[in-house]
Amino acid sequence: xxxxxxxxxxxxxxxxxxxxxxxxxxxxxxxxxxxxxxxxxxxxxxxxxxxxxxxxxxxxxxxxxxxxxxxxxxxxxxxxxxxxxxxxxxxxxxxxxxxxxxxxxxxxxxxxxxxxxxxxxxxxxxxxxxxxxxxxxxxxxxxxxxxxxxxxxxxxxxxxxxxxxxxxxxxxxxxxxxxxxxxxxxxxxxxxxxxxxxxxxxxxxxxxxxxxxxxxxxxxxxxxxxxxxxxxxxxxxxxxxxxxxxxxxxxxxxxxxxxxxxxxxxxxxxxxxxxxxxxxxxxxxxxxxxxxxxxxxxxxxxxxxxxxxxxxxxxxxxxxxxxxxxxxxxxxxx
Amino acid sequence: xxxxxxxxxxxxxxxxxxxxxxxxxxxxxxxxxxxxxxxxxxxxxxxxxxxxxxxxxxxxxxxxxxxxxxxxxxxxxxxxxxxxxxxxxxxxxxxxxxxxxxxxxxxxxxxxxxxxxxxxxxxxxxxxxxxxxxxxxxxxxxxxxxxxxxxxxxxxxxxxxxxxxxxxxxxxxxxxxxxxxxxxxxxxxxxxxxxxxxxxxxxxxxxxxxxxxxxxxxxxxxxxxxxxxxxxxxxxxxxxxxxxxxxxxxxxxxxxxxxxxxxxxxxxxxxxxxxxxxxxxxxxxxxxxxxxxxxxxxxxx
Numbered sequence: 001x002x003x004x005x006x007x008x009x010x011x012x013x014x015x016x017x018x019x020x021x022x023x024x025x026x027x028x029x030x031x032x033x034x035x036x037x038x039x040x041x042x043x044x045x046x047x048x049x050x051x052x053x054x055x056x057x058x059x060x061x062x063x064x065x066x067x068x069x070x071x072x073x074x075x076x077x078x079x080x081x082x083x084x085x086x087x088x089x090x091x092x093x094x095x096x097x098x099x100x101x102x103x104x105x106x107x108x109x110x111x112x113x114x115x116x117x118x119x120x121x122x123x124x125x126x127x128x129x130x131x132x133x134x135x136x137x138x139x140x141x142x143x144x145x146x147x148x149x150x151x152x153x154x155x156x157x158x159x160x161x162x163x164x165x166x167x168x169x170x171x172x173x174x175x176x177x178x179x180x181x182x183x184x185x186x187x188x189x190x191x192x193x194x195x196x197x198x199x200x201x202x203x204x205x206x207x208x209x210x211x212x213x214x215x216x217x218x219x220x221x222x223x224x225x226x227x228x229x230x231x232x233x234x235x236x237x238x239x240x241x242x243x244x245x246x247x248x249x250x251x252x253x254x255x256x257x258x259x260x261x262x263x264x265x266x267x268x269x270x271x272x273x274x275x276x277x278x279x280x281x282x283x284x285x286x287x288x289x290x291x292x293x294x295x296x297x298x299x300x301x302x303x304x305x306x307x308x309x310x311x312x313x314x315x316x317x318x319x320x321x322x323x324x325x326x327x328x329x330x331x332x333x334x
Numbered sequence: 335x336x337x338x339x340x341x342x343x344x345x346x347x348x349x350x351x352x353x354x355x356x357x358x359x360x361x362x363x364x365x366x367x368x369x370x371x372x373x374x375x376x377x378x379x380x381x382x383x384x385x386x387x388x389x390x391x392x393x394x395x396x397x398x399x400x401x402x403x404x405x406x407x408x409x410x411x412x413x414x415x416x417x418x419x420x421x422x423x424x425x426x427x428x429x430x431x432x433x434x435x436x437x438x439x440x441x442x443x444x445x446x447x448x449x450x451x452x453x454x455x456x457x458x459x460x461x462x463x464x465x466x467x468x469x470x471x472x473x474x475x476x477x478x479x480x481x482x483x484x485x486x487x488x489x490x491x492x493x494x495x496x497x498x499x500x501x502x503x504x505x506x507x508x509x510x511x512x513x514x515x516x517x518x519x520x521x522x523x524x525x526x527x528x529x530x531x532x533x534x535x536x537x538x539x540x541x542x543x544x545x546x547x548x549x550x551x552x553x554x555x556x557x558x559x560x561x562x563x564x565x566x567x568x569x570x571x572x573x574x575x576x577x578x579x580x581x582x583x584x585x586x587x588x589x590x591x592x593x594x595x596x597x598x599x600x601x602x603x604x605x606x607x608x609x610x611x612x613x614x615x616x617x618x619x620x621x622x623x624x625x626x627x628x629x630x631x632x633x634x635x
Contacts, residue, residue, distance in 0.1 A: 065464025
């Protein structure tokens with residue numbers, strides 16, 4: 001169980017890359033490869049028919065958009081279409097880099113993600129470690145079940161709940177502050193509050209869900225290690241420090257890589273819902289900017305350039321962090 | 335925690351007890367913090383509007399009433415949204431699960447030539463995103479803008495679910511069974527239909543639940559692809575009423591001018607409960623399946 005779990009997401013990527021490079025590498029086996037292919041086509045022709053709809057789905061909705069992003073280098077207009085529109089080179093990228101909003105957008109996106117990561121990464125681990133200490137079945141199950149529940153709530157409902165609970169006039173939070181004699185806070189109107197609300201509501205919603213994978217890993221740790229720790233007279237805290245945490249490391253590193261790789265891809269949905277003219281100074285991120293410029297102002301080429309810049313940074317981050325993790329801890333996605 | 339650590343070195347059992355107390359305290363706080371907002375919302379939705387707006391509701395309903403729910407179910411916008419969400423969830427789930435099984439099962443068979451390439455073809459879409467506008471242009475070209483198709487097709491397949499399903503097929507359909515069926519001259523299609531699918535009921539259940547919850551909760555596709563009011567799913571209606579604070583007055587009785595604002599506020603609590611109800615009702619029953627699904631996905635393929 002433990003070995004299987006350690007390979008989250010990672011191993012399949014590994015198998016994929018090796019098979020691809022393996023098939024390209026050797027010329028000698030080419031003839032046998034062809035033979036295999038022919039045999040497979042004959043034997044599994046029904047499979048090749050079955051996969052047509054899903055393959056078409058990926059081609060149309062994932063790969064054609066990648067090709068379409070060529071409009072980032074063009075002056076797209078509806079009449080001439082994607083391929084007919086005139087080339088513009090890097091004009092839109094230059095426009096974006098010279099835009100007075102450029103650094104604000106990058107900074108807002110980056111700070112929000114980094115804050116999310118700094119809080120959202122360790123808390124599920126702590127939660128799992130704490131739950132793992134409990135032997136009382138009912139209490140443990142209750143905590144698990146309750147903390148996992150918010151995962152199923154939609155983003156719209158979550159933000160709606162925050163609007164009601166943190167409302168400026170009659171939200172319960174401000175009523176509580178009032179009874180304590182503290183001045184009320186306009187949670188959604190203050191740019192300084194935006195990131196806190198965003199990040200901590202994320203923790204509220206996802207900590208229980210994210211803890212599951214760590215809990216499963218903990219339950220797979222070799223019992224002999226605990227026996228040995230006991231013999232050595234380790235306290236509960238030392239056991240966590242020297243057995244539990246090292247046991248979690250491989251999974252944690254993979255999850256960290258995935259998170260850092262998605263640093264700039266922070267969700268549009270929640271930010272957009274929480275945005276209002278008052279908190280725009282901190283809440284305008286690249287994703288929401290792309291939406292507004294692209295779909296609301298119909299500036300397709302410029303918005304695509306901005307989006308492409310974001311995707312590119314993400315890919316570079318993922319590759320960098322993966323390489324770094326490989327060097328430091330021998331864990332990597334591929 | 336540093337203090338605890340140093341004390342454990344000296345007096346083991348006392349330190350451990352203290353530590354365990356700390357653990358229980360932490361988990362109890364976590365429990366309360368997660369649970370309280372949920373209870374508060376439900377209690378408020380069942381309370382008298384005046385009690386809610388004057389801050390008398392803290393934990394349990396005050397002056398129990400179902401008026402908030404009456405208003406919700408009388409609002410034509412909400413009824414339309416609810417119906418639409420049910421339609422999208424039902425058909426979207428069927429489409430998604432079918433497409434996922436169609437690709438996941440061939441991918442699980444070792445003798446299927448091209449599976450390595452196909453897997454890479456799918457996983458790559460996780461690493462690089464074509465972008466909002468380029469995707470929008472595709473959907474536009476297909477004539478799906480402002481039609482129900484836009485809610486069902488453009489995000490039909492999730493890569494993660496394909497991986498989960500493939501892993502399950504690989505682990506639970508023994509090679510011997512496949513070989514035996516081939517000896518008997520059973521075609522791939524027939525084998526999939528009459529052997530694999532009955533065996534795969536647990537994973538189908540996981541896929542159905544995950545896709546259904548995803549569809550029910552989705553709002554982004556509706557935001558960018560839909561314009562007509564009649565097509566909007568419940569999440570968009572919810573956003574309009576609570577977050578943008580518009581369009582809530584539609585069915586409000588004019589005779590209650592004074593209490594209207596309070597009632598409109600109360601209705602927001604009821605609306606939140608109603609919108610989350612389908613998902614939260616099935617939650618206790620499906621929780622285990624979800625955990626299982628998540629862990630299957632993480633097992634080596």
